Amino acid sequence: MDYLLPLVPDKIRNLPTHMDFDGQKRAERTFQVIIILFAVVGFVWGYICQQFSQTMYILCAGFLLSCVLTLPPWPIYRMKNLDWQKPRITEETLESSSTVSSKSKGKKK
Numbered sequence: 001m002d003y004l005l006p007l008v009p010d011k012i013r014n015l016p017t018h019m020d021f022d023g024q025k026r027a028e029r030t031f032q033v034i035i036i037l038f039a040v041v042g043f044v045w046g047y048i049c050q051q052f053s054q055t056m057y058i059l060c061a062g063f064l065l066s067c068v069l070t071l072p073p074w075p076i077y078r079m080k081n082l083d084w085q086k087p088r089i090t091e092e093t094l095e096s097s098s099t100v101s102s103k104s105k106g107k108k109k
Contacts, residue, residue, distance in 0.1 A: 038062025
């Protein structure tokens with residue numbers, strides 16, 4: 001797959017692909033509301049028409065709508081970014097990283 005990355009235009013490669021936690025919650029809630037709403041409407045319409053296929057068509061339309069609204073990382077799902085703390089550098093972490101790198105060098109030989 002890495003050989004395909006240079007073929008993708010820069011505009012597409014630079015699109016944001018992340019979603020914050022509140023955005024994930026909002027997307028999940030939106031997905032559930034749309035599916036339930038379309039299921040109820042589809043069931044009622046299918047009952048009136050006496051055709052189960054009408055129910056399935058309406059439910060599939062709701063599924064497609066919910067996918068378009070919730071799967072891409074739209075800007076409304078990236079409103080509350082997390083401010084991560086910078087990692088602390090201590091003597092222990094420096095020692096452990098140096099021992100790991102020396103062990104990995106020894107295994108390569």
